[in-house]
Amino acid sequence: MAASQRPERKYYLPVGLPAPAPHIDGLGKEFWEATRRHELLVQFCGACENYQWGPEFLCHHCHDWDSLSYRRVEPRGRIYSWERNWYPAHPALQTGVPYLVVLVELPGAGNVRMVGNLLGDPEQEVVIGTDVEAVFEDHDDHDPQFTLVQWRVV
Amino acid sequence: MTTSERTIRGKVAIAGIGETTYYKRGQATESEFELVLQAVQRAAEDAGIDVREIDGFASYSNDRNTPERIATAFGIPEYRFSNMFWGGGGGGGSGAVANAAAAIAAGYAETVVVYRGLAQGQFGRFGQGPRVNTVAGDGAFTVPYGVMSPAQTFAMRVRRFMHDHGAKQEALRAIALASYRHAQSNPRAVMYGRALDEEAYDHSRWIVEPFHLFDCCMENDGGAALVLVAAERARDLKQKAAYILAAAQGSAHRQGAAAHNAPDYATSNFKTLAPRLYAMAGVGPDDVDVLQSYENFTGGVMMSIVEHGFCAPGEVNDFFTLENFSSPKGRLPLNTSGGNLAECYMHGLELITEAVRQVRGSSTCQVPDVEISMVTSGPMVQPVSNLILATERG
Numbered sequence: 026m027a028a029s030q031r032p033e034r035k036y037y038l039p040v041g042l043p044a045p046a047p048h049i050d051g052l053g054k055e056f057w058e059a060t061r062r063h064e065l066l067v068q069f070c071g072a073c074e075n076y077q078w079g080p081e082f083l084c085h086h087c088h089d090w091d092s093l094s095y096r097r098v099e100p101r102g103r104i105y106s107w108e109r110n111w112y113p114a115h116p117a118l119q120t121g122v123p124y125l126v127v128l129v130e131l132p133g134a135g136n137v138r139m140v141g142n143l144l145g146d147p148e149q150e151v152v153i154g155t156d157v158e159a160v161f162e163d164h165d166d167h168d169p170q171f172t173l174v175q176w177r178v179v
Numbered sequence: 180m181t182t183s184e185r186t187i188r189g190k191v192a193i194a195g196i197g198e199t200t201y202y203k204r205g206q207a208t209e210s211e212f213e214l215v216l217q218a219v220q221r222a223a224e225d226a227g228i229d230v231r232e233i234d235g236f237a238s239y240s241n242d243r244n245t246p247e248r249i250a251t252a253f254g255i256p257e258y259r260f261s262n263m264f265w266g267g268g269g270g271g272g273s274g275a276v277a278n279a280a281a282a283i284a285a286g287y288a289e290t291v292v293v294y295r296g297l298a299q300g301q302f303g304r305f306g307q308g309p310r311v312n313t314v315a316g317d318g319a320f321t322v323p324y325g326v327m328s329p330a331q332t333f334a335m336r337v338r339r340f341m342h343d344h345g346a347k348q349e350a351l352r353a354i355a356l357a358s359y360r361h362a363q364s365n366p367r368a369v370m371y372g373r374a375l376d377e378e379a380y381d382h383s384r385w386i387v388e389p390f391h392l393f394d395c396c397m398e399n400d401g402g403a404a405l406v407l408v409a410a411e412r413a414r415d416l417k418q419k420a421a422y423i424l425a426a427a428q429g430s431a432h433r434q435g436a437a438a439h440n441a442p443d444y445a446t447s448n449f450k451t452l453a454p455r456l457y458a459m460a461g462v463g464p465d466d467v468d469v470l471q472s473y474e475n476f477t478g479g480v481m482m483s484i485v486e487h488g489f490c491a492p493g494e495v496n497d498f499f500t501l502e503n504f505s506s507p508k509g510r511l512p513l514n515t516s517g518g519n520l521a522e523c524y525m526h527g528l529e530l531i532t533e534a535v536r537q538v539r540g541s542s543t544c545q546v547p548d549v550e551i552s553m554v555t556s557g558p559m560v561q562p563v564s565n566l567i568l569a570t571e572r573g
Contacts, residue, residue: 038324038325042308042322042323042325043309043311043312043313043314043318043322043323044312044313044314044323045313045314045315045319045320045322045323046313046314046315046316046319047315047316047319048315048316048317048319049315049316052316053316053319053320057319078436078437078438078440079317079320079436079437079438079440080437085433105339105444106335106336106338106339106342106439106444106445107335107338108326108331108334108335108338108387108388108389109385109387109388110325110331110387111384111385111386111387111388112306112328112330112384112385112386112387114306114307114308114325114327114328114330114331115307115308115309115310115325115327116310118325121325124325126324126325126326126331126335128335128339128439137440138438138439138440138444139320139438140320140321140324140326140438140439141324142324142325153338153339153342169313171323173323173324
């Protein structure tokens with residue numbers, strides 16, 4: 026389906042996909058709470074000054090438990106890899122293909138990576154290394170409410 | 180005991196192989212458990228032993244069909260070993276064989292069966308995402324963005340490898356074409372009689388770029404099994420023994436980091452295993468006569484072949500050709516039964532039965548004078564495993 030023919034949608038992907046939640050043991054809770062405030066957090070260890078992502082209970086580098094905290098980072102990155110999806114692996118995606126997923130590395134946070142959708146034409150050319158910025162996509166009409174971190178080319 | 184003595188090399192052999200009819204997903208007339216029973220029984224018959232001699236079980240990927248149920252069904256008087264290899268996908272195929280072999284070498288059991296049953300028509304499909312309201316933990320960072328199936332999970336690793344090394348789509352295509360070519364000689368293969376050429380590949384639909392339809396494994400129903408015994412005993416059994424020369428399993432530094440944060444990202448996860456495997460076997464890539472390399476997706480095969488030293492990353496476009504991968508004369512005959520792409524997605528256990536056939540000289544795409552027959556199981560998952568079989572104990 027050409028981009029111009031895509032149905033008007035409130036969000037990049039159709040509604041009906043699962044909402045993000047912290048791990049059952051609580052890991053990741055701070056990150057998802059922060060996205061509601063349109064803030065991007067990454068774990069940072071004050072003892073060895075390393076960023077860490079995804080979330081863990083201790084610093085994988087120096088094994089410090091107490092110096093590990095969430096730090097607000099610049100919501101900017103560059104495309105590390107990408108994929109264009111054509112097969113709807115979920116019923117909600119039947120009307121959602123094609124769509125783009127990017128893996129974004131954050132130079133301001135030790136080059137940790139985040140997965141998100143690349144906003145705009147799903148058939149656009151994607152170039153690894155391109156600078157992108159975060160776009161916080163609020164799903165206020167979902168129960169529970171959540172906010173996804175999407176990306177657009179700068 | 181010195182380190183050099185702590186090896187599985189030459190101590191155990193695969194003495195029997197068994198397979199059910201291989202079906203398209205949903206076509207099996209038997210239940211998944213019946214398929215497992217058939218495969219186990221046939222593996223025992225192939226080895227020339229009574230199925231009640233089996234006293235150990237090993238499988239992987241959370242196989243639903245438990246040793247207790249199998250042992251009860253066959254009236255096995257006593258079993259002494261049961262083992263499950265952790266991890267999803269086909270990463271545990273060679274690992275389950277290695278664990279079974281270790282049990283025999285350790286004296287836990289005498290006759291261990293490695294098995295896998297999978298009827299994706301009767302249970303969930305691997306190619307479909309979860310139907311739930313929320314997704315917690317690691318999945319929260321990917322599923323809401325439409326990254327939920329295996330193809331979606333691995334495509335960006337492959338894309339990054341292609342970017343780093345200039346690998347072209349044609350390299351992936353060569354892997355798919357080789358599997359389909361070999362399947363045309365294999366009456367067991369689901370894609371027997373369904374040839375694939377370059378044009379059909381190029382025009383096939385995308386699943387997720389860079390994977391066309393034919394870069395993806397099938398979804399099937401079936402069962403497969405292997406019977407392992409000590410090397411001395413295998414010599415006296417019905418079939419020519421396929422000796423285990425080496426096996427390795429594991430995962431590299433933080434490969435399981437959430438949200439695609441593995442430090443070494445564009446990898447099949449075999450970089451740490453390959454040197455261990457070759458060192459234990461006392462062989463190198465030049466000695467390998469035939470390779471069965473697990474294809475969840477062709478891109479994983481590409482990185483597996485590179486990481487096992489068959490060619491440098493920058494040589495992929497030259498090395499990855501249909502001619503090089505074709506039995507019997509190619510430089511590296513690959514997936515000679517058709518494998519997960521064209522024989523049956525038996526979760527990679529069909530790759531090991533094929534590796535045994537190559538040792539025996541009974542493949543439908545036999546490579547002449549095989550001495551070293553290798554398997555790699557489960558690229559891009561955590562953990563992965565690999566295996567070298569040989570005609571001699573070494």
